Amino acid sequence: MMKIQDLGNLEGPVLLFGGPYANLQAFEALMAQAKALGIACERMICTGDVVAYCGDPSATLDAMRDQSISLVAGNCEKQLAAGAQDCGCGFEAGTVCDLLSAGWFAFANSQVSIPQRAWMASAPDIVTFTQAGLRYGVIHGGVHDIARFIWQTSGDDVFTQEWEAVEAAIGPVDGIIAGHSGLPFVKQTPQGVWVNAGVIGMPPHDGAPQTRFATLDHGAVTFHALAYDVKAAVASMERAGLTQGYHRALQSGYWPSEDVLPPGLRRPALASG
Numbered sequence: 590m591m592k593i594q595d596l597g598n599l600e601g602p603v604l605l606f607g608g609p610y611a612n613l614q615a616f617e618a619l620m621a622q623a624k625a626l627g628i629a630c631e632r633m634i635c636t637g638d639v640v641a642y643c644g645d646p647s648a649t650l651d652a653m654r655d656q657s658i659s660l661v662a663g664n665c666e667k668q669l670a671a672g673a674q675d676c677g678c679g680f681e682a683g684t685v686c687d688l689l690s691a692g693w694f695a696f697a698n699s700q701v702s703i704p705q706r707a708w709m710a711s712a713p714d715i716v717t718f719t720q721a722g723l724r725y726g727v728i729h730g731g732v733h734d735i736a737r738f739i740w741q742t743s744g745d746d747v748f749t750q751e752w753e754a755v756e757a758a759i760g761p762v763d764g765i766i767a768g769h770s771g772l773p774f775v776k777q778t779p780q781g782v783w784v785n786a787g788v789i790g791m792p793p794h795d796g797a798p799q800t801r802f803a804t805l806d807h808g809a810v811t812f813h814a815l816a817y818d819v820k821a822a823v824a825s826m827e828r829a830g831l832t833q834g835y836h837r838a839l840q841s842g843y844w845p846s847e848d849v850l851p852p853g854l855r856r857p858a859l860a861s862g
Contacts, residue, residue, distance in 0.1 A: 591758055596634075596659060599720045604628045605727075607768030608663075609653065610790025611697060612839075613645035615800055617790050618817035620804035626804065630656045634716060636786055637663020637729040637766025639709075641676070642835040644825030646697040650705045653784070662712035663769065664676050666735040668694075670710035677735075688850055696829055715759055721807040723763040726755045730769035739767060739785070741774035741810035742853050746841055750763040752780040761774050766805075771844075772854065773801045775810050791830035791835070792842040795851070799842075 606625055609616045624631060637660065639653050640646040652686050653660065660666075665676055676694045701709075714735075715729040731737030732754035739747055755765055764782040772794065773787030787793055787801030799814040826836040834845030847855045 591715065592662075592713040592722060593715045593717065593759055594659065596716060596718040597630050599718050601632060601717070602626070602628055602804045602806040603720055604633045604802060604804055605636070605766055605784070605786035606633070606789050607786050608638040608641065608771060608788025609635070609649050610638060610641035610643050610788060611646040611649045612643040612790035612800075612817075612822050613649045613652065614822040615789045616649055618815055619802060620652075620656065621663065622813065622815060624862040628804070630658050633658045634718075634727055636727060636766065637661045637712075638665045638768065638788070638790075639663075640665050640669060640697045640701065642693045642826075642831070643822060643839075644827075644829040644831055646700045647702065647705065650701065650708070653704075654708055657734060659716055660761045661716050661727050661729050661768075661788070662709070662714055662735070665697075666709040666712050667735065669764045670706045672698075672706070674698075688690070692834075693835065715755065717759050717762075720805060721845045723802075723808055724763045725762070725766055725805075725858065726759050726762045727766045728755060728768075731845070732758065736769065738770045738849065739783075740770055740772065740851055740854060741776055741785075742851050743777065748776070748778040748783055749780065752778065752783075766807075768840060773803060773812050782810075787812065789815055791838060791844070794842070794844050794854070796842040798840055818854055 729735050731751045766784045771788045774785050776783045786803040789800045792800050798819045799816050802813050804811045823836050838844050
């Protein structure tokens, strides 16, 4: 049974972000930015995957819970809550993502407590809200598949299929906000605006360490670069033994797992691979 949470009407800008990814330093920097922007926790929404690649899963979960930020269940929440043995992304066997996910998921699974799993299990599948007269639905990856990778370059049929599924669950919306894929974008579809808010725990594969979050105000989406203590985040990963490649990505700005990306979104030298 799909769980739906309605936040009602949100007055003022809404801060949208995804994938803290167990990067405690990035989450703390986000909270400082929210304060600077004058955005309270009641107007912050996370598109899921609080825990993933980085070194502080338990502390990041506690920080999120303490702030009472609205959370949409991601595949990591679902899998950790269920005590599963993998992240549920459905990576093709033998790909870089498949091989690397085994390490970070096992570490995360060893660190998460029973109360934290219960909190993740309580997260809704879809969050709804209105702002400035427009109604939005917030999901993780897709409704048909929570771990569906939807990119700015995905076909119109993909957006149409997911839009119809969202509206079948919650009724008409003017916009959809999603996460999971890790790359921020805004796309005007035939049905309305689709926003991927990006993630704060890992850079958007652009060669710089800053990550991304978004603000929504009267239908306008603004992406913000998030600077944080990268050295401390890397050190945390090294202490945890998470040195398979994502720790370098925090510094280089490039993922070690480009095979998950469509060719058009990879670095030019790898786009034909």
